[in-house]
Amino acid sequence: GNSVTQMEGPVTLSEEAFLTINCTYTATGYPSLFWYVQYPGEGLQLLLKATKADDKGSNKGFEATYRKETTSFHLEKGSVQVSDSAVYFCAPSRDAGKSTFGDGTTLTVKP
Amino acid sequence: DAGITQSPRHKVTETGTPVTLRCHQTENHRYMYWYRQDPGHGLRLIHYSYGVKDTDKGEVSDGYSVSRSKTEDFLLTLESATSSQTSVYFCAITNGTGVSYGYTFGSGTRLTVV
Numbered sequence: 001g002n003s004v005t006q007m008e009g010p011v012t013l014s015e016e017a018f019l020t021i022n023c024t025y026t027a028t029g030y031p032s033l034f035w036y037v038q039y040p041g042e043g044l045q046l047l048l049k050a051t052k053a054d055d056k057g058s059n060k061g062f063e064a065t066y067r068k069e070t071t072s073f074h075l076e077k078g079s080v081q082v083s084d085s086a087v088y089f090c091a092p093s094r095d096a097g098k099s100t101f102g103d104g105t106t107l108t109v110k111p
Numbered sequence: 112d113a114g115i116t117q118s119p120r121h122k123v124t125e126t127g128t129p130v131t132l133r134c135h136q137t138e139n140h141r142y143m144y145w146y147r148q149d150p151g152h153g154l155r156l157i158h159y160s161y162g163v164k165d166t167d168k169g170e171v172s173d174g175y176s177v178s179r180s181k182t183e184d185f186l187l188t189l190e191s192a193t194s195s196q197t198s199v200y201f202c203a204i205t206n207g208t209g210v211s212y213g214y215t216f217g218s219g220t221r222l223t224v225v
Contacts, residue, residue, distance in 0.1 A: 101153035
């Protein structure tokens with residue numbers, strides 16, 4: 001089955017800093033890849049996705065590129081804001097849409 | 112604009128009692144999923160459904176059953192609740208074949224088994 005390794009947190013950054021959260025996965029075939037975000041006290045929300053090799057998903061200033069050769073899908077943002085403080089989950093998906101989730105990376109952005 | 116709702120939002124129950132959580136969607140999506148979220152474990156799949164009366168087990172299905180008698184409702188039942196089932200439960204839905212679309216999640220049910 002699939003497995004996901006996410007960068008361990010927590011991650012604490014100052015506002016306007018550059019963010020990278022690493023994600024690598026193991027999977028048979030070519031899964032679709034997703035990043036989800038969970039704000040405090042809420043459910044998860046889809047942040048971005050990529051469905052084939054070399055695709056770049058982007059949303060709200062966040063980006064991630066599907067790297068088949070390294071089986072990675074690292075999340076980046078050039079300038080984080082306090083409002084980006086949340087838990088981020090990497091999740092490959094295939095086989096009837098079942099997703100495997102990483103353990104989550106908690107991001108705190110300080111003003 | 113919530114196309115997916117979960118009920119109840121919070122529940123405290125006693126060990127050994129049956130508990131049913133409900134997931135209701137208004138999106139007419141084929142695929143529905145139940146996950147549990149625990150510290151240090153991310154989200155783990157309990158059961159999922161790919162159509163009315165069509166369900167299958169996920170990675171942590173022991174002690175849980177599901178039913179889907181209508182497209183819009185997916186019920187998760189804890190047959191006899193145990194303290195290890197204290198968790199936050201999320202329902203998710205997805206469109207089409209499911210693989211490429213990603214999930215829409217409900218707001219979650221926080222279940223405490225005492």
